[in-house]
Every structure is written in C-alpha cells, then in structure tokens.
Amino acid sequence: MRTIQYREALNEAMSEEMRRDPNVFLMGEEVAEYDGAYKVSKGMLAEFGPQRVIDTPISELGFAAIGVGAAMNGLRPIVEFMTWNFAILASDQIINHAAKMLQMSGGQFHVPIVFRGGNGSAGQLAATHSQSFEAFYANIPGLKVVSPSTPYDAKGLLKSAIRDDDPVLVMESERMYGDKGEVPDGEYLVPIGVADVKRTGTDVTIVSFNKMMKVALAAAEELQKEGIAAEVVDLRTIRPLDTATILASVRKTNRLVVVDENFPMVSVASEVAYRVQKDAFDFLDAPVLRVNQADTPLPFSTPLIDASLPNPARVIAAVKEVMYLRK
C-alpha cells in the first residue's frame, strides 16, 4: 500500500469531499495563496479556485461566525484554524452558537460544519501555543470531537466529519503533519465514535489519542522487551467516546493507564477513568493511572518541556505501577 503524509491525507479528504459536494468549501488563514500555513491545503486553490478556497484575515471569531452562518444556510464549511490555541478567540461561535443552534431552534437549524487545525504542543512555542483542547470541547454537548493519530485515520475521519450533519472539531497536530502512513487509494470512511486497538496485548491497557499515541506505542514497544504485552487503544474520537472498546480491553487486561496531552484536571483521562471504575470496577486489579501534561502552562525552555509532557519513560513507569512491578 502507498504511504503518504498526514497533511496529504487531510488534503485528500478535503479535496475528495469538495469534488463530491459543491456545498463544501474551505476557509481560514493562509489556506489559499500560501497553500496552508502547514501546507495541508497545498494545491487546493489551484483546483477549486478562490470561491471555494478562501483566505481570511486574522479574525478567528469573525470567520468562525461566517462559517456557522453559512452552515445554517445550507453550506458545509471547513474552517481551518492555524492552531486550536488561536481558536479560543472563536470559542463563542463554536460553543454558544454552533453547538446550540439545533436545540435552541427546536430542531429547525442544524450546523454541518467542520472546524479543524493543529492542536497541543508543537515545539518550543511557550504557554499560549501549547495547549490541547480535546477535553475543553468534549465537555460541550452539541459538538463532536475527533483527534486522529495516523494518516489513515485522519483522512477517514475528516471525510466523515465533512459529511456529518453536526459540528465536528478535528484536532490535528503540527508534530504529525509530516508523519507518513499507509493510506489506500480508494475511498473509505472512518466512522466517528469508534476507537481502534492499534496494538493488541494481554497485560495492561494503554488508552491514548493524537500524537500521544506515538508515546504510548513507543512505551508498549519498550515494555515488550521486558515481556509485558501492552494493548494500546487509540480513541480516535473523544466525543462521543467509544466506551465499549475501552471496557472490552480493560476487562481483558485488568489494568489501565491513560496517556493524554491535556492538562490533568477534568481531562480526557479523567473521563476514561470515571467510566472504567463505573462499568469495570470488578475487573480492575489496580487503580487507573494517567499520564498528562503537567498541571502548569507549558514553558519555553526544553528541560521544562521534557519535565511536563508525557513521554515513554513516564508511561512505562505508570504501567509498572499498575502491574505492581515497582514502588
């Protein structure tokens, strides 16, 4: 099978859907003439023209609102944020408008819109550019949140998101855009709300998503050398959460570590841990542990970043703790 980059997979998803449906268009900062701040939309202006690939001024709130309004009036916008860190400015439109329109109108107006962009830390960018927003938005009923970790999932989930009749937030990563992975030639969709077991194992379950999947898989590889078979579950979608897949794995391994780049307080890991203690209490042989970004804003200097972000060593330590292999 061919291998392509994560950014190319996203590009294919958008381009295929725009060929399929004239109501789909892309707007955002630098998406057209610059070919995308991270080259995700490379070549799309040339194919689809300036009516459908639209550069915006630096006005996140304003263009998010124009997207929501256009979706209320029959279009299917894809709104790109250069990063979800900047989308905080647009969060009124996402949370107060896109998420609530269907209910407040008594079912009259739905908002089929995709908001997408890089998420989480991306090198030494300091505190305002280094946050993960899956937990923040997954808290909001009316939204769906996907956070793919591979080019295959990124393409399939983005295509599903564009066809979805509800607002879907796609969390990508500047640190994954260049990652390569197998993506088939033909069309396929990855359904929203379905997790994927990326590595099977019997001794412990590691649940993760987005670029933390790299950390989880690297830890699992290391653990294998010590004879520990970790099962790694990639959530892929954060809202709605595929609890069945998580529970099935935990019922098999009886131990769980969640690796999540969000800050620890009310994180995705918190919700996973709640669900597991609620529905698989009798299967657990140890308390659920989590490995999150530290409970501080992420600073600039490298040693401080290393001390904050999840890494394979921290995951391995947590796995050994739930297996009672270390004190």
Next chain:
Amino acid sequence: MPTKTASPAKRNARPADGGHTPETYRRWFKDMLLMRRFEEKCGQLYTMQKFGGFCHLYIGQEAILAGMVTAMGQDDRIITGYRDHCHPLVLGETPHRVMAELYGRTTGTSKGKGGSMHYFDKGRHLFGGHGIVGGQIGLGAGIAFADKYRGGKQVTLCMMGDGAVRQGILHETFNMAMTWKLPVVFIIENNQYAMGTSVERTSNVRELYTLGESYDMPGEPVDGMRCEAVHAAIAKACAHCRAGNGPYLLEIKTYRYRGHSMSDPQKYRTKEEVEQYKQQDPIEDVRGTLLRNKWATEAELEAMDEAIRKEVEEAVKFAEESPLPEAKELWEDVYKTPDYPFIKD
C-alpha cells in the same frame, strides 16, 4: 439624579402620504398593533409570573419591523438579537406559537427549548433570535455568504442593538463582509441604551451609522419612529446589496418605552424623556395618516384593535392549554445524527 443623555431623533422630512397605498398603511397599523398588544400582554403575564426566563419587550420600536417587512423581498433573510418576540409575528407566525414558546410548551416555535431570546422560523427565513450580544453579526454575514456562494439574489437583514456594536465581532465581520461584498444589510436598532448604559457612555463615536467607515461601508441614519422612513431606507439598502455592491449599514434611531428587561427600574433615564418619545409613537402616527386621508374610520381601527386583542387572548389560552415537554425531549434536537450515545450515568 440621572443625567439626560438622549433626545428625540431628528425627524426625517415626512414623505408624502401618497408614497404608499392605503393597504400598506393598514398593514403597518395592523402589524404594529399586533406587536404592541402582544408585548403588552407579555409584560402582564411575566409580572404575573406565568412564565420565566428573561423578557425583553419591543414596545416603541415597532415601526422598524413594520417598515422593514414591506420593503424586503419574500426570500430575504432576517437574523437578530434577543429582543425578538415580534420578528416571527410580523413575518406571519401565529401569536399562538410565539406565546407558547414563552410558556415553554411543545407547541412553541422551538418546542419550548429556546424561550424568549431564541425565536427561529426556517420557513420564513428567520435565522434567530440570539442571546449572545453581537453573535448574530457574524452569523448574518455567513448567511449572506451562503446566498452569494450559490449565486442567489437574497439579501440578509442582520439586526443588532446599539449595545452589540461595541463587540469586536462587528469589526471583524464588517471588514470581511466588505472585502467579499456580501449581500447583507446591517441594521442597528439604536434605542439609545445598552441595558442601562447610554450610547454616549460607551464610546466617543455616537453616530453609529459611521461605524462602517473604516471599511468603506456606506451607512446612514434613519428615523425609526416612522414606517415610511424605515421602508425607504430598507428598500434602498436591499437594492444596493442585490445589485452586488456589498453591505450597507443603517442606524435606525428608535426608543424602547419599557425597561431593558422586565427587571429594569430604569434609573438611567427620566420619565420626561420617555414621555417625549411616546409623543412620536409610530402607531399613533400611522393611525393619524389613515384617518386624515379617510383610508379608515375610527370604528374600523377600533374593530381591528379589538380583533387583535382577542387573538392575543386566544394565543394565551392556546399556550396555557398546550402540553409541557416530556423529560425524554431533553435528548432530542441536540444532535442531528440519530442515536447519539449520550452519557447518562
């Protein structure tokens, strides 16, 4: 002592009565009277605690909607803020369903899920009813964006109060709407007070129709107490948009006789100021035109008022007799996708 901060808008020269047909005047009278009687009833019922939530009345501002609907096209779109009970009424929705929404009943326009601040009517192109001040400014541009994208000829009438113009989204939206030549008329209903804060206290720039100038957006002030002036301004602005010239800004100077909401003691303005405006009441003005020209008799207008009062009473009865939603409705209309797996434990 409240300082005096507002004076009646300077009246535009009165257009000759002959500019409009007797039918138009009768419609204005009827539409405005329906809004007035409906809102008076809302105020009463709210005071009697018949329903909860907020309740922002439109009383005093009726000439804006009345003049607007006779000037706009059938397929043109409307979006507004939270002072929105009258929008569905003037577009032709029954007072019954509008009242039922205030009562939180399943027969309401949003099945009782939106309430006072969130009226929508997809069939009549009313895109809400929005409670976050200024949120609708960007949405309105987006609605217009979609029409232009499809090559449609519709215009979006995007309404906001004088308070909303101080939100940042106005500037982002004005800039993009002008850059992309979107067919949207931005309508500021300047009733002179953002809740209790007068326009003068919010900015050095008090002529709100000039707010688009940084973006080269044409704008003009309009006398909002006169249906003729509103009709003329809306017709001109819509024609400008429909011809592909991009947005137009209207500052319609108006006045609300009642408080910002039902809980407003109105310490920020004098009784004399309110009285001054009531002297220019748009309903009385149209009544005068109808009688002066013998387009209607006192008795006919009285009968019209009686019929409207009766209709409003029936709307209240309908609302009060309508069913409240069942608890299972909580899970409906949150996602369009069927069978969304909500967390329930």
